[in-house]
Amino acid sequence: MDDAPRRTIPIKLDVSEERRGDLHQTKSQFLHCANRTSEWAWRYDDYCVTSKSKAENSLYDELREETDLTANLVQKGIRRAIEAVDAGVEKLQQGEQTSQPEFDSWSVVYDKRSASFNDDHATLSTPNGRVTTEYVLPPEDEREDTPFGRYYESDDWDASSATLQYDEQDDTFYLHVTLKNPDYTVDRTERQEASHDDDGAENGVVLGVDLNVTGAFAVTSTGKFIGSADYLTHKRDQYEKRRARLQQTGTRSAHLTIQSIGSRFSDWSLDWLHNRANDLIAEAQATDVDGIIFENLDHIRENIANESKFQQWTYAKFVELVEYKVESTALFVDTVNPAYTSQRCSHCGFTHEDNRDDKEFACQDCGYEVNADYNAAKNIAKRYCGYIHRGQKSRGGWATSQLALESGTLNVNGEYTPSALRG
Known part of the structure; x- marks a missing residue:
């Protein structure tokens, strides 16, 4: 098991106008892979599939045919869905209500096979080839005390994966880069020994x-x-008002709808x-x-x-x-x-x-x-x-x-x- 400590830092990206559409297309096809896998794996009448290898064996060829993604991104989409299905199965086993996972949030998962992480830019795989995305960073002399300076620019931390996200309001792409430091335990011990008080207390x-x-x-x-918290309460109030209207109807269809929207709201809240x-x-x-x-x-x-x-x-x-x-x-x-x-x-x-x-x-x-x-x-x-x-x-x-x-x-x-x- 890989138990190396991790740090995740967000990096704002500068993407050229002519390549922004490629990233949006990547997201659409990536989420298609995740949703298709979720639909295939979520089986109330039989059993839910939580094996990543079984899902890949059954869906990989189909999704490669349906999308223009690289093999790695197709696999990432499948695995992301199976992880969500597995979490849903655990909830069901605990007697909680849940429903088939749905993926609509803007995100794409990359690792070193589908992306490269450089000093001042990253290259990301898309259906139309690799896109070079420049990092938007503070001046070099101001980076030392930022997460980018402490971790990304440190030789002790290695970029292992990243999630590409998009802020629709600001029309901005961000890369949330996950870094690992397999030697951190030793470094941490040394740092603690160096920071002992006069009486030797850490x-x-x-x-x-x-x-x-x-x-x-x-x-x-x-x-x-x-x-x-206000937004969370607002979403809860919307759900309660809709449930109250349906309860007044009193039909079996309304009862089933209450169960459905309740499950969706529960999943949304947990997410x-x-x-x-x-x-x-x-x-x-x-x-x-x-x-x-x-x-x-x-x-x-x-x-x-x-x-x-x-x-x-x-x-x-x-x-x-x-x-x-x-x-x-x-x-x-x-x-x-x-x-x-x-x-x-x-x-x-x-x-x-x-x-x-x-x-x-x-x-x-x-x-x-x-x-x-x-x-x-x-x-x-x-x-x-x-x-x-x-x-x-x-x-x-x-x-x-x-x-x-x-x-x-x-x-x-x-x-x-x-x-x-x-x-």
């Missing part, structure tokens, strides 16, 4: 995360706002949470932290007891997905009881209910003003660092800890280290 860095019912779904102590979990992990990796710290789920349930079971489920499922996804990385996940973290000033520590007014935080003592969720995220990380400082052992195995901020780290004694000075 030191780590954690990322605090505040989860929300309104506004941004997740806010980190580095100031990253991930997803929209949305998967993407937000990936966004959070990407932020953790980009800021080079060791752990991700959430509120204790029991405390979350108490805070949102009057909210829908769906919102309680989204919190629990999101944390579960992050815990699962970090298993293949060097990161860990832990929790704290965040009592009063929304009322406490992350700048001076003064705690009062008047400090917070919805999404605005203004300390009544020192005057510090900031987004309330960002303030809470910093307090969550600080609370964890305080636990470690007082003798609790972290999941990372260290006896001291710092919290990650937008431009550096802060330890429990209030000592600030800018990013440029971090190891």
Whole structure:
């Protein structure tokens, strides 16, 4: 099993006008392979096929005939669908409702056989030959403290695969490049030994995360706002209104439709949470932290007891997905009881209910003003660092800890280290 740590970094691409259509065509044919495979593998009346080799043996020739993709991209499309079918089967076995996976999001999966990753550009396979895509990068002297500089330009990290995505609103292509470092374990040990305190205690860095019912779904102590809780609630409300109208009809057809749209919404919600979990992990990796710290789920349930079971489920499922996804990385996940973290000033520590007014935080003592969720995220990380400082052992195995901020780290004694000075 390949357990080498991974980092995924997004790179904006500059694609010539005459070749942009080739990338869109690649996406259409790639998703055709995935959807055709999903249709073939999803069999309620028999059994769902979850074997990648069986799917390739049955569909490869057909899909090669139906598309102009290279062999590797056809295989990638088949395997992507089988992975989704396998996840669906697991849900069915657990008694959960689900339906045949459908692929409509703009994405194409590449590896080294269908793409090449160079210093300042990548070449990507398409039905009309390879397309050269230039990287849109900051000036060379400003890259050192960016994810591109720390990982992509490092000799220790090797680009192994990538997912091509397209932002329709900005009309922009992005390449999310996954890099592996098989020697990272040794490097990490050396780095920890070099960062021991005077008493020999190891030191780590954690990322605090505040989860929300309104506004941004997740806010980190580095100031990253991930997803929209309002949008998620809006989609849920749309589903509930449609279900209520169908329930009033009371026919068997309406009942079957309710089951169908419920299954589709469940799949959509899970996919949305998967993407937000990936966004959070990407932020953790980009800021080079060791752990991700959430509120204790029991405390979350108490805070949102009057909210829908769906919102309680989204919190629990999101944390579960992050815990699962970090298993293949060097990161860990832990929790704290965040009592009063929304009322406490992350700048001076003064705690009062008047400090917070919805999404605005203004300390009544020192005057510090900031987004309330960002303030809470910093307090969550600080609370964890305080636990470690007082003798609790972290999941990372260290006896001291710092919290990650937008431009550096802060330890429990209030000592600030800018990013440029971090190891």
